[in-house]
Amino acid sequence: MARNTHVDADHNAPPVTRILGKYVATHPSRGWSDAVDHEAHRTFMNWLGCAVGAAGHASADAALAAVAELQPAAQATVLGRRTKVDMASAALVNGITSHTFDFDDTHLKTIIHPAGPVASAALALAEHTGASGRAVIDALVLGIDVACRVGNAMYPDHYDRGWHITGSTGMLGAAAACGRLLGLDEERMTMALGIAASQPVGLREQFGTMTKPFHPGGAARAGLMSALLARHGYTSSARALEAPRGFMQVISSKADWNEITDELGQRFEISFNTYKPFACGIVIHPSIDACVQLREQGVKPEDVEQIDLRVHPLVLELTGKKEPGDGLLAKFSVYHGCAAGLIFGRAGEEEFSDHIVTRDDVVALRRKVVATADAGVDEAAAFVKATLKNGRQVEVHVEHAIGSLQRPMTDQNLDAKFHALADPVLGAGQVAELIAACWKVGAAADVKTLVALAQPR
Amino acid sequence: MARNTHVDADHNAPPVTRILGKYVATHPSRGWSDAVDHEAHRTFMNWLGCAVGAAGHASADAALAAVAELQPAAQATVLGRRTKVDMASAALVNGITSHTFDFDDTHLKTIIHPAGPVASAALALAEHTGASGRAVIDALVLGIDVACRVGNAMYPDHYDRGWHITGSTGMLGAAAACGRLLGLDEERMTMALGIAASQPVGLREQFGTMTKPFHPGGAARAGLMSALLARHGYTSSARALEAPRGFMQVISSKADWNEITDELGQRFEISFNTYKPFACGIVIHPSIDACVQLREQGVKPEDVEQIDLRVHPLVLELTGKKEPGDGLLAKFSVYHGCAAGLIFGRAGEEEFSDHIVTRDDVVALRRKVVATADAGVDEAAAFVKATLKNGRQVEVHVEHAIGSLQRPMTDQNLDAKFHALADPVLGAGQVAELIAACWKVGAAADVKTLVALAQPR
Numbered sequence: 001m002a003r004n005t006h007v008d009a010d011h012n013a014p015p016v017t018r019i020l021g022k023y024v025a026t027h028p029s030r031g032w033s034d035a036v037d038h039e040a041h042r043t044f045m046n047w048l049g050c051a052v053g054a055a056g057h058a059s060a061d062a063a064l065a066a067v068a069e070l071q072p073a074a075q076a077t078v079l080g081r082r083t084k085v086d087m088a089s090a091a092l093v094n095g096i097t098s099h100t101f102d103f104d105d106t107h108l109k110t111i112i113h114p115a116g117p118v119a120s121a122a123l124a125l126a127e128h129t130g131a132s133g134r135a136v137i138d139a140l141v142l143g144i145d146v147a148c149r150v151g152n153a154m155y156p157d158h159y160d161r162g163w164h165i166t167g168s169t170g171m172l173g174a175a176a177a178c179g180r181l182l183g184l185d186e187e188r189m190t191m192a193l194g195i196a197a198s199q200p201v202g203l204r205e206q207f208g209t210m211t212k213p214f215h216p217g218g219a220a221r222a223g224l225m226s227a228l229l230a231r232h233g234y235t236s237s238a239r240a241l242e243a244p245r246g247f248m249q250v251i252s253s254k255a256d257w258n259e260i261t262d263e264l265g266q267r268f269e270i271s272f273n274t275y276k277p278f279a280c281g282i283v284i285h286p287s288i289d290a291c292v293q294l295r296e297q298g299v300k301p302e303d304v305e306q307i308d309l310r311v312h313p314l315v316l317e318l319t320g321k322k323e324p325g326d327g328l329l330a331k332f333s334v335y336h337g338c339a340a341g342l343i344f345g346r347a348g349e350e351e352f353s354d355h356i357v358t359r360d361d362v363v364a365l366r367r368k369v370v371a372t373a374d375a376g377v378d379e380a381a382a383f384v385k386a387t388l389k390n391g392r393q394v395e396v397h398v399e400h401a402i403g404s405l406q407r408p409m410t411d412q413n414l415d416a417k418f419h420a421l422a423d424p425v426l427g428a429g430q431v432a433e434l435i436a437a438c439w440k441v442g443a444a445a446d447v448k449t450l451v452a453l454a455q456p457r
Numbered sequence: 458m459a460r461n462t463h464v465d466a467d468h469n470a471p472p473v474t475r476i477l478g479k480y481v482a483t484h485p486s487r488g489w490s491d492a493v494d495h496e497a498h499r500t501f502m503n504w505l506g507c508a509v510g511a512a513g514h515a516s517a518d519a520a521l522a523a524v525a526e527l528q529p530a531a532q533a534t535v536l537g538r539r540t541k542v543d544m545a546s547a548a549l550v551n552g553i554t555s556h557t558f559d560f561d562d563t564h565l566k567t568i569i570h571p572a573g574p575v576a577s578a579a580l581a582l583a584e585h586t587g588a589s590g591r592a593v594i595d596a597l598v599l600g601i602d603v604a605c606r607v608g609n610a611m612y613p614d615h616y617d618r619g620w621h622i623t624g625s626t627g628m629l630g631a632a633a634a635c636g637r638l639l640g641l642d643e644e645r646m647t648m649a650l651g652i653a654a655s656q657p658v659g660l661r662e663q664f665g666t667m668t669k670p671f672h673p674g675g676a677a678r679a680g681l682m683s684a685l686l687a688r689h690g691y692t693s694s695a696r697a698l699e700a701p702r703g704f705m706q707v708i709s710s711k712a713d714w715n716e717i718t719d720e721l722g723q724r725f726e727i728s729f730n731t732y733k734p735f736a737c738g739i740v741i742h743p744s745i746d747a748c749v750q751l752r753e754q755g756v757k758p759e760d761v762e763q764i765d766l767r768v769h770p771l772v773l774e775l776t777g778k779k780e781p782g783d784g785l786l787a788k789f790s791v792y793h794g795c796a797a798g799l800i801f802g803r804a805g806e807e808e809f810s811d812h813i814v815t816r817d818d819v820v821a822l823r824r825k826v827v828a829t830a831d832a833g834v835d836e837a838a839a840f841v842k843a844t845l846k847n848g849r850q851v852e853v854h855v856e857h858a859i860g861s862l863q864r865p866m867t868d869q870n871l872d873a874k875f876h877a878l879a880d881p882v883l884g885a886g887q888v889a890e891l892i893a894a895c896w897k898v899g900a901a902a903d904v905k906t907l908v909a910l911a912q913p914r
Contacts, residue, residue, distance in 0.1 A: 009701035016717045017654075017698040020606075021647030024599045024633040027722050029591060030899075032598065036725045037899060040594045043601070045895035046562050046732045046871055047555050047572035048536060052891075052911055053806060053878030054557035055537025059667040063553050063674070064535065067546040078521065079505065080512025089524040096520050098504050100511035105503055115504035134486060137497045141489065142481045144500070149477075162707035167655070176481040190478030195668050197474075198624070198660050199675060203694075205703040210516040211652050211693040214686075217520070218656060229671075236668040237660075241474040244466035245619035246662040251708075260473045265484050268493045275503045349510060414503055421510030434509075438502035442487075442494060454509055 059234065066228035076124035077451040080425045087124040091174070091224045095120035095217030096210075099166070101349050102331075103279045103421070107144075107272060108405060110151035110165055114273065116216030117170025118143035121224040122177040126447050131181050133444030139177035141270050143223075146193070147173030148269035150241070150248070152259035158252035159204075167202030167215030168251065172241075174223020175230075182231050194236025195226035197247035275414060277403040278347040280331040283315045285401035286382035287334050291341030293396045294386050301343050301365050303388045309338060310383040313373035320371070323363075330357040338384070339366035348420040380404065411439075426456055516691065523685035533581035534908040537882045544581040548631070548681045552577035552674030553667075556623070558806050559788075560736045560878070564601075564729060565862060567608035567622055571730065573673030574627025575600035578681040579634040583904050588638050590901030596634035598727050600680075603650070604630030605726035606717045607698070607705070614711035616661075624659030624672030625708065629698075631680020632687075639688050651693025652683035654704035732871060734860040735804040737788040740772045742858035743839035744791050748798030750853045751843050758800050758822050760845045766795060767840040770830035777828070780820075787814040795841070796823035805877040837861065868896075883913055 030037060054060060069087075076090035077083070079097065084090070098104050099116045107114050122139045125131070147169040151158075159165045175196035179189045199222040202215035230236075241247050248255040278288050287309055294307075315334055324330040330337075330352050339362050340351040356362060377383065380401065386394045400406035402413070409417070415435055422431045434453040441450060487494060511517065526544075533547035534540075536554065541547070555561050556573045564571050579596045582588070604626040608615075616622045632653035636646045656679040659672035687693075698704045705712040735745050744766055751764075772791055781787040787794075787809050796819050797808040813819060834840065835856070842852045857863035859870070866874070872892055879888045891910040898907055 009706060010699075010712065011701055013699035013706075013712070014714050014718060015696065015699065016714055017650055017695055017703075018643070018647050019718055019721065020603055020629075020633070020698070021650055021695075022643045023721055024603060024637055024650075025641055025643045025646040027599060029595045031722065032725050036598060036728055037594065039725075039727050039730060040598050041896055041899060042732065042866075042868065042871055043562055043572050043727060043730050044576055044594070044597060044898060045875060045892065047576045048891075048895060048911065049871075049875035049878040050558060050561045051551050051555035051577070052537035052882050053560070054554040055535070055882055057554060057557045059557055059670060060535075060538070060550060060554050062667065063550050063671075064538075064540065064542070067542055067550065070543075070546070078512065078517075080509035081517070081521075083521065085521070085524055086527075089527070093517060093520050093524065094508050097511040097514060097517050098508035100514045100516055101507060103510070104507045105500055115500050119501055119504045120508070137494065137501070138486050140501060141493060141497050142484060146477055146481060162702035164655075176477070180481050184482055186475070186479045186482045189482040190475050193474055193478055193481075194663070194666070195671065198621075198663055198668055198672060199656070199658055201656055203655050203697065203703055203707055205694045205697055205700040205707075206651070206655055209651070209692045209694050210519065211655055211691070211697075213516060214520075214652065214691070214693075215655060234668070234671070235666045237662045237666050238474055238478075239472065240660065240662055240668075241477070242467075242470035242472065243662040244468055246474075246660055249466060249470075250619035250660055250662075255467065255470070257471050257473060261471060261476055264476070264480055265488065268489050268496075270496050270500060271493055273496060273500050275499065409499075411499070414499055414506075418502060418506035421506040425509050425512055434505075435502065438505060439498055441501060442498060454505065 062229060062232040062234040065232035066225060069228050075128040077127060077455055079454045082455055087128045088221045088224055090124035091121040091220035092217040094124065095220035096213045099213035099216045101279055103276050103349060105273050105275050107148045107269060108274055109272060110148060110155040112148055112151045112169060113166045113216065114144040114147050114173060116166060117219035117223060118147060118173040118177045120217065120220035121174035122181060123447060125178050125181050125224055127451050129181065130446050133441040133447055135181055136447060137442040139180040141268055142180055143173040143177030144270045145268055146176040149260045153256045154248060154252035154254055157254035162204050163251060164202030164204050164215045167219040168200035170216055170219030171196040171199050171201060171222040174220045175226040178224045178227035179230065182227055184230060188230045190238050191234065191236050192227045192230035194238060194240035195229050195234060196223050197240035200251060272405065274403055274405060275409045277409055277413060277417065279349045279352050280337060280347065281319060284319050284334045284337040285403060286380060286398040287311060288337040288341040288347045289401040290382045290384035290396040290398045291338045292345050294384060294394055295342050295345050297394055299342065299386050299394055301361065304368055304386055305389045306387045307338060307369045308385040309369055309371040310374045310377055311371065312377050312379045313375055314379055316371055316373050324357055327352045327354045327357050334371060335366040335369045338369045348417065350420060519686060519689040519691040522689035523682060526685050532585040534584060534912055536911045539912055544585045545678045545681055547581035548578040548677035549674040551581065552677035553670045556670035556673045558736055560733050560806060562730050562732050564605045564726060565731055566729060567605060567612040569605055569608045569626060570623045570673065571601040571604050571630060573623060574676035574680060575604060575630040575634045577677035578631035579638060580904060582635050582638050582681055584908050586638065587903050590898040590904055592638055593904060594899040596637040598725055599637055600630040600634030601727045602725055603633040609716035610713045611705060611709035611711055615709035619661050620708060621659030621661050621672045624676040625657035627673055627676030628653040628656050628658060628679040631677045632683040635681045635684035636687065639684055641684065641687060645687045647695050648691065648693050649684045649687035651695060651697035652686050652691060653680050654697035657708060729862065731860055731862060732866045734866055734870060734874065736806045736809050737794060737804065738776060741776050741791045741794040742860060743837060743855040744768060745794040745798040745804045746858040747839045747841035747853040747855045748795045749802050751841060751851055752799050752802050754851055756799065756843050756851050758818065761825055761843055762846045763844045764795060764826045765842040766826055766828040767831045767834055768828065769834050769836045770832055771836055773828055773830050781814055784809045784811045784814050791828060792823040792826045795826045805874065807877060
């Protein structure tokens with residue numbers, strides 16, 4: 001995170017987004033000369049003639065055939081709602097929601113969150129086509145492999161340059177997954193990847209806005225549509241990824257081809273996927289984990305005199321907010337993270353809600369946390385010492401937090417996380433059924449039962 | 458075109474697009490260990506829980522509200538066909554068809570083809586909402602201004618890097634045009650531009666495939682959806698264009714902010730739009746123009762002994778194909794261009810069709826063309842000398858071809874071009890009505906009559 005190859009960035013650019021926004025919103029109608037207005041008519045009619053002239057072209061046939069697959073509208077479920085929309089829109093919205101809490105999965109080598117684009121596209125398509133659960137899992141493994149391998153080849157240059165790598169590789173993963181579900185042959189699959197290559201989605205500048213989760217959603221939709229287009233004969237460059245004016249050389253200054261081809265079909269990048277146990281930035285996780293362990297060792301919040309925390313300086317630089325006023329700010333407070341871990345034994349989305357963050361006992365406990373920066377501590381580690389009112393001291397050293405590759409979330413951890421997320425939406429009973437359906441999806445004849453369980457009754 | 462800043466391009470990359478295409482298409486189902494398959498289930502269920510958990514978030518509400526505007530399906534006309542689809546799909550398909558023949562408009566300073574993304578999005582939206590013709594023209598002027606100003610700021614670096622600039626600025630123009638049609642205020646317009654900024658579409662590697670015209674189509678759809686999202690409260694960075702990790706600094710090494718802000722609202726980039734008179738690369742245009750002028754001076758193909766052509770070396774480098782075997786190849790043959798100009802007095806899409814390109818008299822005439830490269834001739838110019846069988850010689854010097862800024866297409870030229878494109882689809886009578894409707898669109902109460910005329914009866 002401290003790495004920055006973007007040294008020549010211009011930080012003093014004028015606010016051109018707002019300038020153009022105001023201009024387009026407020027410039028008066030016909031606020032220009034007759035010559036300009038006439039040019040607009042010339043532009044319009046020249047464009048219309050070109051469109052009408054090519055209306056019967058094979059590319060129009062293919063595009064319309066792909067678009068026609070989106071009709072009628074109610075094809076795929078918006079997860080967690082009583083709504084169905086066309087499958088491309090379902091891919092978009094489910095991609096957005098799955099990334100909204102920043103609580104999804106992470107391929108640590110590239111910090112790609114791979115399921116957002118890939119699973120959102122695959123499940124929406126599979127629901128509509130009636131594909132088997134096995135086909136969905138196959139599509140997920142292969143789609144994630146494509147996105148993460150391309151990510152491996154470009155990371156970190158591509159990310160440093162400013163791309164949100166989840167959305168700028170995710171459309172390839174989604175295209176691969178959907179192409180697989182559609183049974184595309186090698187040639188059409190290559191075309192699907194090529195069409196997707198023209199549609200990377202995502203800038204890091206959007207972090208902190210709704211457009212961040214739009215990135216996996218937009219990538220899911222783009223990949224799904226690319227596969228549909230290829231299925232109907234739409235063409236692209238078969239060298240769209242690797243050519244000098246192709247995707248990777250255009251959007252990255254690093255392109256290590258071996259990362260794509262080595263051990264293909266033998267090493268699967270999904271093996272290196274991880275799942276966040278806590279709904280906040282990864283640097284706080286060791287500290288929260290340590291406080292959860294204090295709690296498990298019998299330390300009670302009301303007995304605590306002081307908590308001494310020793311972490312890498314980066315942790316305090318990024319998350320040193322002492323008095324977070326609301327849930328969003330609390331995600332950048334290692335002090336709040338420690339308090340939540342000790343009081344609740346977890347730090348999910350609920351523990352970062354406004355009403356928890358402002359609760360008296362939570363505020364009181366986090367004021368007892370004394371954090372020290374120590375460059376000798378690894379970024380992935382945390383040392384915590386609780387001093388109790390009776391003088392007793394309890395120490396915990398976390399070398400790798402729960403959720404890391406070294407200490408992966410257990411299946412039971414994942415169940416608990418799922419319940420915490422979904423119970424408020426669907427109720428605990430239905431969620432238990434849904435969890436069971438998820439674990440067995442690879443053996444399911446289709447995904448209809450599963451998605452039905454993901455809708456509120 | 459000879460300029461190339463991409464000096465360190467890797468021309469020896471392995472064919473990873475095809476390698477991945479084959480892999481995803483052919484790798485056996487469950488062709489991995491149980492551990493990988495279990496990880497896939499973990500990935501799937503973790504993703505699903507995140508999506509369900511955030512299903513009620515404001516970003517999901519906004520995205521669904523935008524998607525819901527696309528229902529029901531039959532909202533907007535596919536120009537030149539008897540088909541209506543949802544407006545986002547209409548924007549996509551009309552954007553594709555309008556660029557399919559490479560015959561649309563060109564903003565010469567940036568080689569952006571601005572109407573493709575902007576008009577395709579604006580007309581589809583206006584047809585559905587019942588917006589006035591005036592509102593459409595206003596949206597067109599302002600949308601093209603946004604796309605071309607951002608293009609001016611980044612050109613040529615951005616294009617040299619490998620982006621197809623029409624699609625990688627067009628989504629901003631389309632968002633501006635649609636935001637204007639929707640009456641977004643300054644704040645929401647800024648958000649619309651910000652959402653669009655995350656979705657540039659287009660790589661130059663795709664030239665020669667259907668994905669080239671997909672770029673303006675995809676940009677049209679992305680811009681339309683961005684405006685709909687912003688209308689429903691979807692947020693983005695208000696510095697999405699100019700920030701260090703924002704659009705322009707991420708995708709271009711040049712960002713001349715003055716090109717965006719200077720004379721904003723006074724100088725309109727649509728004033729510098731041009732329209733191709735001939736359905737082929739711009740470097741052949743002076744030669745075709747010269748041969749059309751020979752014809753107008755009474756030179757008849759059957760009287761010609763030889764045609765001597767003197768042009769800049771680049772013309773022969775790019776379009777020196779002597780014996781083009783079909784219509785597509787003929788677009789890269791200045792010899793065929795000259796023959797078509799002299800025989801037909803024009804070189805539209807029809808004159809680049811296979812049956813014309815292989816016709817005996819056309820083949821015979823183009824063999825009489827003798828082309829000479831002369832570095833002393835400007836790239837925009839052509840010297841042509843016809844030697845007739847009776848010994849007479851006729852010379853024409855074209856300094857700037859018809860269609861250039863110096864010798865713009867007249868309105869009558871545009872009418873004739875439109876007829877040549879649209880008559881085979883709609884019939885000459887209906888096309889005459891449609892042309893009249895185009896010239897008056899700025900005064901029309903809505904665009905329904907016009908789009909009805911653009912459908913075959």
